[in-house]
Amino acid sequence: MKRNRVALLCMVAVLITLGLVLSSCGGNPLVGNWTHQSGSWIYFFGRSNIEFRSNNNVIGESGTGTWSTSGDTLTVNYGGNRYVFTYAIEDNVLVIADEDFDIGMWTKR
Numbered sequence: 001m002k003r004n005r006v007a008l009l010c011m012v013a014v015l016i017t018l019g020l021v022l023s024s025c026g027g028n029p030l031v032g033n034w035t036h037q038s039g040s041w042i043y044f045f046g047r048s049n050i051e052f053r054s055n056n057n058v059i060g061e062s063g064t065g066t067w068s069t070s071g072d073t074l075t076v077n078y079g080g081n082r083y084v085f086t087y088a089i090e091d092n093v094l095v096i097a098d099e100d101f102d103i104g105m106w107t108k109r
């Protein structure tokens with residue numbers, strides 16, 4: 001009985017450790033390089049390729065800014081201004097919509 005309890009505790013410890021390791025590797029799905037595919041010209045991003053860095057810098061057509069997300073909201077700070085977008089990612093396709101309902105699409109490289 002004691003042997004089963006020790007084995008069970010060891011399995012639980014391994015599963016918890018594995019879960020922590022795997023969850024820390026996930027990161028934000030925005031991080032990486034995105035190639036413009038189609039859609040409207042979106043302020044800051046334009047129709048250029050985008051690079052979201054893990055240090056929260058973002059490079060778009062207009063230059064380099066900082067980015068953050070909350071739910072489906074993407075915020076970019078650039079040139080002393082704050083720009084708020086709605087975004088979604090599905091099957092390596094990033095869709096960004098601005099406040100005027102202009103929509104652009106990018107694929108992850």
